[in-house]
Amino acid sequence: MIDADRQLFEWINGLAGESQALDNVMTLLVSDFFLPVLIALAAFSRWFVGRTAQERLANQWGFLYAAIGAGMANLIIQIFNQSFHRPRPFITLEDVTVLFYRPTDPSFPSNAAAFGFAMAAGVWLTNRRWGAIIGVGALLFAFARIYAGMHFPLDVISGALLGILTTWFFARMLDQAKPVVDWAFRLLRWFHLA
């Protein structure tokens, strides 16, 4: 499995340097501030969107699922990385084309993929169309991370699964705490914030 992971990484990362135009696109997509901000803004926009109060409330629950899922996935990775450290591809392999700065934190699981897919999953639970749109952004971000030499494919796949499952789990937890969340929404509505 590790061999297949390495071979797939070498194939994807081998595309880097072949086309300057594609490298420029991937350098933009892999940025810490482009797709992550767009993904978070797309989820945030759901807070205000809705033809009716009920539709808007459902969208607000979606944003809540997404934000809590992404936050918790990040926390789980931080804790997991205290005891497990998989080095980045550019450390373990030779001839890796690196299109980004060289992070010093562990490679497995990918925090970037966990964030993107957690956001997509949260929104997906209440709005399939927007969940899919954010999912495409998360997929591009994850692919760009491999292309740029930041992650092995297994890091990205495990990060994506962790993000989706964490969001699903905490969404169920939030559903159990619905009376408390409803109270918080009523408070926000009093200030016209929800």
Next chain:
Amino acid sequence: MFSLAVDYFLLVFFAACGVIQLAAAQSRIGGLLFVSHVGAGYVIGLGLLAGAFAWFVATGDQNIPGDLGGVEGAQQFGLFFAGAAGAVVATMVVASLAQIRTSGEAVEGTGVEALRNQTLLAVAMVRFRRWRGHDRR
């Protein structure tokens, strides 16, 4: 221009202002629009969103490792929520001031729904008048 954390906060703040304009225009929430015209809401929203990213890119390469002064994941998370929350407050204030002469209809619904035809300031004034009227009786 400023430190990376401040630049990132400003990026999120202005981009979120743009996103709120787009969402308000799409959902016809007139009380959140800077200009009481849906088409203008889309233009202003797209302008703010694109402008925020263009400005951020123009400040130079902002991708810096966390240990060399970059903004790390948890810090990005906090700054995003601060920027987005600031954008919500700023939008309500700017929309209220920009549409101060617009006379709204009576307050209907609660929360954001009440801002469909009126700004936050107008809703607050109606609430205040009702409260004073009730108090006098």
